[in-house]
Amino acid sequence: xxxxxxxxxxxxxxxxxxxxxxxxxxxxxxxxxxxxxxxxxxxxxxxxxxxxxxxxxxxxxxxxxxxxxxxxxxxxxxxxxxxxxxxxxxxxxxxxxxxxxxxxxxxxxxxxxxxxxxxxxxxxxxxxxxxxxxxxxxxxxxxxxxxxxxxxxxxxxxxxxxxxxxxxxxxxxxxxxxxxxxxxxxxxxxxxxxxxxxxxxxxxxxxxxxxxxxxxxxxxxxxxxxxxxxxxxxxxxxxxxxxxxxxxxxxxxxxxxxxxxxxxxxxxxxxxxxxxxxxxxxxxxxxxxxxxxxxxxxxxxxxxxxxxxxxxxxxxxxxxxxxxxxxxxxxxxxxxxx
Ligand SMILES: C[S@@+](CC[C@H](N)C(=O)[O-])C[C@H]1O[C@@H](n2cnc3c(N)ncnc32)[C@H](O)[C@@H]1O
Numbered sequence: 274x275x276x277x278x279x280x281x282x283x284x285x286x287x288x289x290x291x292x293x294x295x296x297x298x299x300x301x302x303x304x305x306x307x308x309x310x311x312x313x314x315x316x317x318x319x320x321x322x323x324x325x326x327x328x329x330x331x332x333x334x335x336x337x338x339x340x341x342x343x344x345x346x347x348x349x350x351x352x353x354x355x356x357x358x359x360x361x362x363x364x365x366x367x368x369x370x371x372x373x374x375x376x377x378x379x380x381x382x383x384x385x386x387x388x389x390x391x392x393x394x395x396x397x398x399x400x401x402x403x404x405x406x407x408x409x410x411x412x413x414x415x416x417x418x419x420x421x422x423x424x425x426x427x428x429x430x431x432x433x434x435x436x437x438x439x440x441x442x443x444x445x446x447x448x449x450x451x452x453x454x455x456x457x458x459x460x461x462x463x464x465x466x467x468x469x470x471x472x473x474x475x476x477x478x479x480x481x482x483x484x485x486x487x488x489x490x491x492x493x494x495x496x497x498x499x500x501x502x503x504x505x506x507x508x509x510x511x512x513x514x515x516x517x518x519x520x521x522x523x524x525x526x527x528x529x530x531x532x533x534x535x536x537x538x539x540x541x542x543x544x545x546x547x548x549x550x551x552x553x554x555x556x557x558x559x560x561x562x563x564x565x566x567x568x569x570x571x572x573x574x575x576x577x578x579x580x581x582x583x584x585x586x587x588x589x590x591x592x593x594x595x596x597x598x599x600x601x602x603x604x605x606x607x608x609x610x611x
Contacts, residue, residue, distance in 0.1 A: 287430055290317050291401040297364060298402075302569075311357045318354060318392045321429035324422050326351030326391075337416045341445045341474040342602040344415045344462070347422065350390035353461070359573040360394065363461060363490065366562035367395050370488050371408055374456050381409045383437065385483070387444040387460040387475050389414045391422030395459055397430050405434040411455075413440045413447065445474040452482035459490045465558045465577040466604050467494060467596070473521055474532065474598060481530035493522045493561045496604065500551040505580055509555065515546070518556065518594050519604070538594040540609065546592075548583040554592075555580050556604070581606065 293314045300307060319325050324333075326348050337344040345353075354360055374382045386396055389412040396410045414420040420441045427436055440447065444460070458479055462471045472494060480487070496519040501509040518538050525532070546554070556579040560568040568576040591609040596602075 284431070286317060286321055287401060290314065290397070290430065293317065294364070294398050294401050297361060297398075298368060300361065302358070302361065307357050307361055311355060311360055314360075314394075314398070315354050318351075318394065318397070318426065321397075322351075322391055322422050322426040324351055324391045324426075326354075332418050339415055339443045339445050339471055339474075341598055342471040343469050344388070344471065345390075347391050347416055347419045350388075350416070350419055351392055353390065354392060354394055356573050356575070358568060359461070359575055362562045362566050362568055362573075363395060364398055366490050366492075366566050367399055367459065368402060369566075370457060370490060370563060371399065371403065374488060375407055378456070381405070381407055382457060383455045384408065384410045384457045384459055385413065385449060385455045385479065386410050387413045387458065387479060388462040388471070389419070389423045391419045392426055393423040395461070396423075396435060397426060397432055400430065400432045400435045408435060409437045410435055411438045411440070411449075412436060413442055413444050413449075415441070415443050417441050445471050445478050447478065449479060449482050452479075453484055455483050455487060457488045457490065458483060461491070463491070463494065463560065463575050465575055466496065466556060466579055467519070467521070467558065467602070468604065469602050471602070473525075473596075473602070476521060477525055477528075477530045477532050480525060489522075491560050491562050492564055493520065495520045495559045495561070497557045497559055499555045499557065500546055501553045501555060502551055504553050504582070505555065505578060509553070511551075512555065513551070516541075519596055532598055534597065534599040536596040536598070538596060540591050540593045542591050543583065543587055544589070546583065548585045548587075552583050552585065553580055554583060 293310055296310050333347040336346045371382050460475050464470045498515040498518050499512050501512040503510040558576050560575050570576055570578050589611045593607045593609050595605050
């Protein structure tokens with residue numbers, strides 16, 4: 274008698290995934306059914322990987338230190354899929370970029386996926402849309418449990434033919450074999466304000482190895498400063514854009530991909546901001562998924578705005594911004610005396 278099993282056969286899982294991916298790709302950015310379809314995809318990944326994203330095992334909870342910055346624990350990395358607008362936009366960006374690359378070349382598009390997490394979603398979601406002759410992935414992940422889960426997930430979806438190699442390594446220092454053969458670097462190793470996670474040092478390490486014209490997703494992340502008369506909670510009245518504080522791609526080029534431990538950004542005399550009239554400063558994390566697709570403020574955990582309230586009595590002082598890469602990765606803001 275055949276053994277009774279509760280799990281769905283791989284081909285059926287794949288079919289479910291393909292249907293949901295096609296729905297997601299066809300959807301407008303503000304479609305009301307977006308959360309439902311992403312949740313469906315999450316359930317399919319849970320079934321394929323046997324990773325719920327909510328297991329209480331210690332090794333699934335722990336963040337992993339890297340040479341620079343921290344890597345998310347397995348559970349958090351799995352839960353990123355549920356960041357609806359992020360997942361939607363990154364999928365659209367990946368799909369469009371691969372189509373564009375395929376229009377220019379006959380050989381497969383080689384993707385370096387730095388930080389694939391336990392579901393390797395931007396491989397498995399893409400694999401249902403292309404053949405292995407069109408797209409090949411190298412999966413790079415620092416967390417051994419996540420990499421093992423990513424391997425199991427790709428087997429459950431029968432996507433092994435799309436995987437060129439697996440590496441359990443720190444993408445901020447890894448020497449990528451045959452680096453010049455890649456066309457696309459994907460690394461969603463981000464948090465709002467480029468805090469703690471490794472997007473900037475990963476790009477610094479990998480972009481100096483990859484061909485100059487490599488497509489990068491997200492294409493760029495910038496930090497933009499604005500001022501407002503009221504806090505965002507009260508509507509951010511009369512908000513006015515000020516300077517761009519940080520531009521990842523420009524800074525990497527300027528420093529030739531060798532970043533100092535502290536990157537000095539702007540120093541702004543407070544008086545020039547009219548703090549009595551505009552007591553609120555806002556820092557936006559602008560995630561340019563591709564040149565044409567950008568996450569809207571507050572639509573994802575990656576694009577949450579930071580608000581600073583200025584003290585008008587400090588108006589003789591200057592506000593100094595810097596991006597620190599060691600010992601912890603963070604944007605810092607200090608008041609300097611006159
Ligand atoms: C935000 S999660 C994203 C997971 C998945 N790619 C997604 O988009 O849903 C980032 C993943 O990158 C991995 N990661 C972070 N820093 C890394 C590094 N320096 N080297 C390799 N992997 C890294 C983390 O362990 C985590 O699995």
